[in-house]
């Protein structure tokens with residue numbers, strides 16, 4: 001294979017030295033940062049005190065962003081795969097023309113719905129992700145997925161059951177809550193809410209407040225906790241059910257709140273009455289008295305916020321766990337109150353831009369599609385088959401599914417079985433190496449970007465970020481890539497745009513009016529609206545905002561829709577109309593608070609017909625009742641694979657696959673396998689020794705870190721490792737173990753299809 005590594009060269013001549021505002025791109029918090037450049041190098045990075053939520057806070061990872069911006073794996077030319085599997089550089093016109101023709105042929109031969117779209121959001125890119133829908137629309141592509149479908153879809157589905165619609169997504173208020181509970185979440189390392197470490201320390205220090213952590217590992221967060229429920233891996237459903245049963249048995253419920261805001265309490269109490277608390281605690285490996293103490297502490301608190309994350313979402317009973325977790329705060333009346341859980345506003349949807357109704361299933365396996373996303377674990381099943389409805393082509397954007405989906409080998413096989421694979425990425429990734437064409441995107445610091453993880457309450461923030469640098473030569477921002485693809489596919493014509501071009505010349509008020517009319521008149525162009533905005537309103541923004549700002553026109557569109565959805569919330573933030581919001585968004589480079597809510601807004605925002613919380617999720621009742629006879633939790637213990645491996649732990653040395661260059665890490669460069677001293681002794685390995693780790697799907701070698709933070713029998717590998725990266729001479733070297741060489745697409749939640757990455761059966765042998 002040809003290596004395509006080029007050391008990026010600068011396209012600027014001047015050397016900007018002023019601090020420029022932008023955001024860290026490494027996790028969903030997107031802390032505001034300021035960067036001082038030296039040429040194209042990130043010479044200095046610091047927290048931006050003016051950012052509304054991060055307020056100057058960053059973690060250590062943001063300081064290394066130069067490893068992303070100036071990675072040796074940056075792509076600088078479109079690549080086309082040769083028959084022998086190597087790649088050749090082609091120019092943009094050739095790439096766009098050929099890709100459009102080949103997608104069109106697949107659409108015309110098999111139907112556009114056979115073109116599957118993956119990615120387009122998450123840590124890869126935010127604003128750019130909004131444009132993939134246009135290309136999909138023109139191609140008639142109906143199915144998509146992204147990383148949320150291997151973590152959050154089960155939780156979204158439960159939100160839908162409890163509150164009416166999956167978009168009724170709740171958020172905690174850890175800054176103000178009395179009791180903070182983390183279930184399968186290690187916020188010290190993974191963050192997940194603003195200024196996480198500061199807030200954790202504040203709670204830990206305050207005797208009036210309490211920190212509860214439910215995790216089989218004594219994590220950095222657990223070390224700070226008042227109560228650590230060190231459950232056995234995969235047994236949270238028992239621990240959560242026991243805690244709920246204690247609330248019921250000791251009558252610690254908030255009856256006044258439940259009478260007013262919930263229905264089917266009696267049915268739920270009947271279910272909880274069937275829980276043998278002592279037995280369930282025993283099976284989860286937690287002390288019953290401690291569970292009772294935690295339940296009582298939660299019940300008497302003025303406010304409780306809970307964060308569930310991968311430790312329960314990527315483990316057995318994933319979706320059931322989400323239901324039980326939410327019942328803890330609902331039974332204690334911590335919904336729609338200060339310091340509790342609330343339904344937030346949003347600037348843009350993070351789902352799959354769902355096409356079609358709510359009861360959709362996948363074309364081959366009939367798997368449930370949640371928020372428009374196909375369960376990530378079933379993707380190879382939808383390809384590696386002779387079923388006539390199988391996917392034939394994939395467009396993959398800002399994600400690395402060969403590395404991040406369960407069973408990397410099956411994912412590679414699936415990509416190789418497709419007739420066309422196109423990857424849009426900044427880097428030559430594990431996934432790009434299986435593409436027919438690779439299109440080089442400009443980095444998130446070379447284009448206008450936005451923070452679409454707008455998940456705060458009562459004050460929600462939005463940050464539109466200016467580029468720090470012009471696009472690296474040879475790269476294009478995603479909106480431009482999609483504009484060219486859609487044009488090449490004949491998605492719209494200049495004539496279609498004429499009325500809007502004319503209106504744009506008459507100012508934004510005239511444009512707004514014409515745009516509304518356009519939406520009504522041209523439903524056929526609904527999916528390409530972001531591009532229509534860029535084409536017609538875009539050019540008028542360039543004078544104000546500078547080169548490349550055409551794409552900000554899409555943000556103007558978002559301001560319009562956000563204002564229609566949340567007029568009072570936006571007015572309370574001080575913006576009288578969508579235009580005022582847009583003005584603030586484009587002129588405040590550190591981000592703004594765009595919505596402010598009173599707490600009862602949460603109740604109003606529910607979408608159940610009676611505005612009551614539905615406490616009983618019918619489809620999960622059988623699984624709940626079956627807990628009583630389940631032992632041990634599935635996947636069943638297996639003597640051939642005696643260990644439970646958590647494949648993908650967040651550490652200070654991990655950042656998904658955004659940093660490819662291993663030299664960004666200060667420690668743990670090998671990505672150690674953590675294991676308990678007893679296990680190390682039984683395997684016959686010392687700290688720093690090497691082991692072979694084998695699962696039903698694969699085998700990797702790892703360096704051991706002996707650690708008593710884990711329970712015996714539980715071992716853990718970091719996420720995002722095992723990337724290969726070229727050294728100065730272009731020789732590729734792989735550091736650490738890629739976790740998904742070990743995982744299986746079969747080990748997944750029956751309902752949401754979320755993979756059990758945190759619960760992989762493994763065998764371990766010492767390597768001499």
Ligand SMILES: Nc1nc2c(c(=O)[nH]1)N[C@H]1C(S)=C(S)[C@@H](COP(=O)(O)OP(=O)(O)OC[C@H]3O[C@@H](n4cnc5c(=O)[nH]c(N)nc54)[C@H](O)[C@@H]3O)O[C@H]1N2
Nearest residue numbers: 184185186190217233234309310311649650654655656758
């Ligand atoms: N440093 C860093 N931060 C990140 C990222 C990163 O790559 N690096 N990635 C970001 C992303 S994309 C995400 S989704 C978040 C994820 O953030 P987290 O969910 O916090 O991350 P993990 O460390 O994968 O898993 C959390 C915890 O689950 C525990 N766990 C394992 N098995 C079980 C179990 O059976 N029950 C329970 N209760 N817990 C269990 C693990 O011990 C671990 O402490 O992090 C984000 N932040």
Ligand SMILES: Nc1nc2c(c(=O)[nH]1)N[C@H]1C(S)=C(S)[C@@H](COP(=O)(O)OP(=O)(O)OC[C@H]3O[C@@H](n4cnc5c(=O)[nH]c(N)nc54)[C@H](O)[C@@H]3O)O[C@H]1N2
Nearest residue numbers: 124147398399400404424425441444647648656657739757
């Ligand atoms: N075994 C195991 N597997 C896991 C997990 C685990 O804990 N264990 N965690 C899962 C989770 S929670 C997540 S979120 C996923 C994450 O996995 P993915 O969603 O596949 O992606 P990331 O690793 O976040 O990498 C983002 C990609 O975007 C590219 N990129 C960066 N900037 C840009 C840009 O501006 N434009 C474009 N087009 N591309 C860009 C990067 O080069 C990279 O290829 O992994 C999942 N996989």
Ligand code: SF4
Nearest residue numbers: 024027030031059062
């Ligand atoms: S990785 Fe750290 S600095 Fe970057 S957004 Fe997340 S918490 Fe903030």
Ligand SMILES: [Mo]
Nearest residue numbers: 122147148151
């Ligand atoms: Mo994630």
